[in-house]
Amino acid sequence: MAAETVAADAPTYAELLARIEALEAGQSPVKKKNKLTIIAWGGDLDRIWPTTILATTAAASGMESSVFFTFWGLFAIVKPGVRFTGDNWMQKMMSAMNPGSAQKAKLSRYHFAGAGPTMFKKLADDHQVAKPEELIATAQDLGVRLIPCQMTMDLLGLKHEDLLDGLEEPIGAATAIAEMRDAAVSLFI
Amino acid sequence: MSVVPSTATVTVDARGQSCPGPLVSLAKALRDAASGDLLELLATDPGSKSDVPSWAEISGNELVGSDEPTPGQYRYLIRKV
Numbered sequence: 001m002a003a004e005t006v007a008a009d010a011p012t013y014a015e016l017l018a019r020i021e022a023l024e025a026g027q028s029p030v031k032k033k034n035k036l037t038i039i040a041w042g043g044d045l046d047r048i049w050p051t052t053i054l055a056t057t058a059a060a061s062g063m064e065s066s067v068f069f070t071f072w073g074l075f076a077i078v079k080p081g082v083r084f085t086g087d088n089w090m091q092k093m094m095s096a097m098n099p100g101s102a103q104k105a106k107l108s109r110y111h112f113a114g115a116g117p118t119m120f121k122k123l124a125d126d127h128q129v130a131k132p133e134e135l136i137a138t139a140q141d142l143g144v145r146l147i148p149c150q151m152t153m154d155l156l157g158l159k160h161e162d163l164l165d166g167l168e169e170p171i172g173a174a175t176a177i178a179e180m181r182d183a184a185v186s187l188f189i
Numbered sequence: 190m191s192v193v194p195s196t197a198t199v200t201v202d203a204r205g206q207s208c209p210g211p212l213v214s215l216a217k218a219l220r221d222a223a224s225g226d227l228l229e230l231l232a233t234d235p236g237s238k239s240d241v242p243s244w245a246e247i248s249g250n251e252l253v254g255s256d257e258p259t260p261g262q263y264r265y266l267i268r269k270v
Contacts, residue, residue, distance in 0.1 A: 034247075057209040060216035062248035129207040138213055 030181055035064035037183040039176065040073035043098065045105040045117050045132065048076040051189045052102075052135035058185075059142035066183075067139070068176045070149035074156060076102045076132065077146065077164050086157030094156055102132035140166050147171055147179075197229035197266060198222070204233045204262070211237050212244050215267070219250070222269045227253065230265040241265050 011019070036058035040051045051067060058065040069077050078085065078100025085095040110116040124131055130138065140146065148163055150170035160170070180186035201218045203211035211232040218228055230241065238255075245252040251268040258264060 053209055057212055057244075060209065060212045060248075061244050062216075062250075127207045128205045128210060130210060130213075142213070142216060 032184045033064060033182050034062075035066070035183040035185070037065075037179045037186045038067045039180070039186075039188045040067050040069045040076070041071050042108075042189060043072035043075040043105055044108040045102075045120065046108050047189050048073065048102055048105050048132045049135075052132045052139060054187070055144045056135050056139045056142060059139060059144045064183075065139070065143075066145040066147060066179055068147050068149060068171070068179060070152045070176075071156075072098065074148060074152055074158055074163070075100050076105055077136070077148065077167065078158065078162055079164055080104075080133075082162050085159070085162050088157070091157030100162070102136060105132065136164070147176075149173075149176070197227045199226065200229045200231065202231045203237075204231050206232070207234050208236050208240065210234070212240060215241075215244070216248075219267075219269055224269055226269045228267045228269065230267060232263045232265070233261055234263075235261075237263055237265070241267075 036055065038051050038055055040048065042048065042051075051073075055065050055067050075095075075098040080101040080103055082100050083095075084092055085100065086092045105117070106114075107116040107120065121131060123129075136146070145168050146164070146166070147168040148158075148160075148170045150172055153159070153163075153170055160167075199218055199222060201211075201214050203214045206214065211230060211234055215228065215230050222228060230237075232241075234240075241255065242252055244250075245267065249270050251270065253266040253268050255263065255265045
C-alpha cells in the first residue's frame, strides 16, 4: 500500500475550515450580478457578430447586458452615413481604411476584397440569422447598454455625433473595469 | 420530449429563424405577457433544443414542456414568471 504523502506547507484541517467559514460569511468584496459585459475591441464582422449575438441573447434571457466599444470596435458603431471622420490626416486615413458602421465591417479572414462578407451575409439571409446592425438595434430595444470608450474616440477622432444614436455617455478604463468587476460574465472580443 | 398541452395564450412563430432569433422573438413576446401566461414557441432551429432550456434556466421562466410534432419542428411551452 502506498503511503499518502502530504506537502509540508499543506493547510491543516482547522485552517481549511476557517477558510470555508470566511468564504461563507461573504467576505468577498465584490458581489457578482447576473450580468454580461463585453469589451468590443474588434470591429471585424466575425468579431462584432458574436459580440452582438451574445449581448442580445443575455438581455433576452433577462440578464443585465453591456458592451464597451473600444479601438476597432468603435468603427462598428459609426452611423452608416458617416464616411470620413477625424480632424487630421492620420485620423482621416484611419477612417478611410476602416469604413464606419457594422454594415461595412470586414472579415478578419476570407475577406477577398469584400466578396467574403457578401457571401457570409447571403448565407446569413438563407439561414435567417440577424446581421450585426440588426442585432445592435435589437440589443438597444432589449435594453443592452452600448458604451463607447472616450480615449479611443479622441485617439481615432470619432465624435459622439459620428456614432449611432442611443449610446450611453462615453466612459474610461476605470468605469469599464467597474462594469466588468460586478458582471458574472465578462468577455473581450 | 414531453407532449405540449395546447393551452398557450400566445404563439411565437420563430420557424426558420437561427440563433439567437427564436429567443429574441420569445423575449419580445414575453414583455407583453402577464406573469403566469403560457407562451408557445415554434422553432426549426435544432440549436433551440439546448438553447430554450438554457434560456429558461438563466431567465427564471418555466419550460413547462416541449415536443417535436414532426421531425425538425420543435414546440416549447413556456410559463412567464
